[in-house]
Amino acid sequence: METLNNLLQTLNNLFLIIAEAIRGLFADPHSVWANLTMDVINFIIVVVIVVLAALILILLERKIAGWTSQRTGPNRLGPRGWFQTIADALKLMGKEDVTPAGADKLIFKIAPMIIFCLPMMTLGVIPFGKGMAPLNLDLGIFYFVAISSISTLAFLMAGWGSNNKYSLLGAMRAVAQMVSYEIPLLFSLLGVVMITQSFNLGVIVEAQSRVPFIVLQPLAFVIFIIAGLAELNRAPFDLVEADQEVVAGPFTEYTGLRWGLFFLGEYGNMTAMAALAATVFLGGWQGPVFLPGYVWIFMKIGIVIFFMMWVRWTFPRIRIDHLMHLAWKVLLPLSILNIFLTGLGIYIYRLVMGG
């Protein structure tokens, strides 16, 4: 029993032990060089998470699409079609890289890079285990929302730079939609921040050791998921890349690996948003049974992503004016109500507990 506990403890802290070992290679484990090396290693791990997540999620999405629409999904390449994404990625690399003659070349080329960078920056503040945040920021939530809102700019750049009417329409939709939904998204997180009195994601996870915040803040969770879907341009809010109306929106003119970068960025952003939901509302790396923390958080991320995909393949697309009504007339008042109720709850709690 003792050895088993020790083994589990070791497993739980596996990555921390490895990190300590690497630091131990330096003469002074907390010198600038050691810190810099650790930062580089952390960054590489986040990049690997983003790319691997995209590879797995694209296959998962196609499998789920098959499941919901009563098809098989990819099943030819490798066992049960598991290598399909790799083949697709190789195919994308072999494609000709076309830049339209009328495009604003610099903006056209920078846009996919920006979108690909964002999930790596946002995933950096997510604690993947006890003390396992690659970047332990005190303003974690604030940083996350600030960085993820840059993707609006990338969509606008792609749409404007392509010099295509469909792209432009898609980009305009992206700006209208993402700017509107950022407000309820951030407001829904404020309830949690009020309870924990911290923007630090590590502290927020620690505070959920007994009960996850989805129980205390159910309304905020619903608002967060809806606004998050809209923020990610996932169905039913995928007006930006609505192929029945604006062909592929800002991505219409992109080919080959540039288009692939948009795709990677989309799935990376999805992972990041699911990670934030798992961290803030579902208890992050904390779990009821003793499993390593990183297993818990990836399981929770997986559940949120599965939910997003399930919704995507079930619902039809919402109309643009309904979308705006939902943001400004429903979600925003509800999120403000949630903040008010949370404040009231905290006040009553303090009165009762005499705090």
Add this chain to the structure above:
Amino acid sequence: MNMNINDTEELILNMGPQHPSMHGLFRMVVHLQGETVTKIEPKIGYLHRGMEKLAESRTYAQFIPYTDRLDYLASPHNNWAYVQTVEKLMGVVVPERAEYLRVIFGELSRIASHIVMIASTALDMAGWSAWSYGFRDRERILDLYEMTAGSRLTVNIMRIGGISAEPPEEFWPALKAFLDDTPEMLEEYYGIFFGNEITQGRLKNVGILSKELAENLSITGPVLRASGVNYDVRKAEPYSIYDRFDFNVPVRTGCDSYDRTIIRMDEIVESIKIIKQAVHDIPEGPIMAKVPKVIKPPAGEVYHRVENPKGELGFYIVSDGTTKPARVRIRPATFINLQMLPIVALGWKIQDVVAIFATLDAVLGEVDK
């Protein structure tokens, strides 16, 4: 110029002929003020094959496969309209069993066409699963075609004087199984598509086609009946043996995209009723009338119309007494139904225009001929 402060520069968007939601080769030039449509110019003709002219250089029997390519989602109906026109010209009496088989295949094709319409309307609103549910069920109808006629889309099943083949043994149990599964099937469509809040928000009270406008544009079929006009050629001027069946003509008065879509569900229910009666009543006997090997109708002209899944499909044939028609004129249903699009879709968003176009159930094979 009188400019509103909210007006922006007009954007002219060319949708089609290669566009994901244009149902084939339809093209429309959309004038946009932001997302709002201010003018639509439909451009058709990208699938024009000169069907009517082709008919003049084919014998009467040779033209039957061409009619498959008109409304290719309900090919037995097109065959039916054409062969009945020729039969009317020649005065051929079709055997009872062939008439019943024609009704069965005609109504099956109506169900198949309506399923495709519902599915593709869902797809135009990004309801991917609803789309594949529809195509899953339509597959079973195509299997029934294949058992009998050998082909699945362009079935070419009717002949002048009867029907091309007797359905095989396994056809009848398969048909019965399909008919038994239909209530569950329709419930599924309702659950995944019509019952959805987003669907209802996007279709209800959108694209109002008033009763007067529908009548003035001589719109036919489910689009007309969704505007509250009780008109169905099967009842108004019963052809074949439709006067023997007990069925209703579903009429809805919403005049909007939602009613234009859900009325097809009602029609599927009625078609199932007709097929069940036909299967029950079908007599034994020959499936082809005695028709001469070389078809040479007497000189004269004839017009005949049937109720195609999309509306009224008419054939007008002028014969000069030779083996080839002197002139064939087709009255396509969706070509005429399509005329409402530039009027009705004004002032709505692009997304609504896509949905309104989908509810017209236009098949470009029939529009362009």
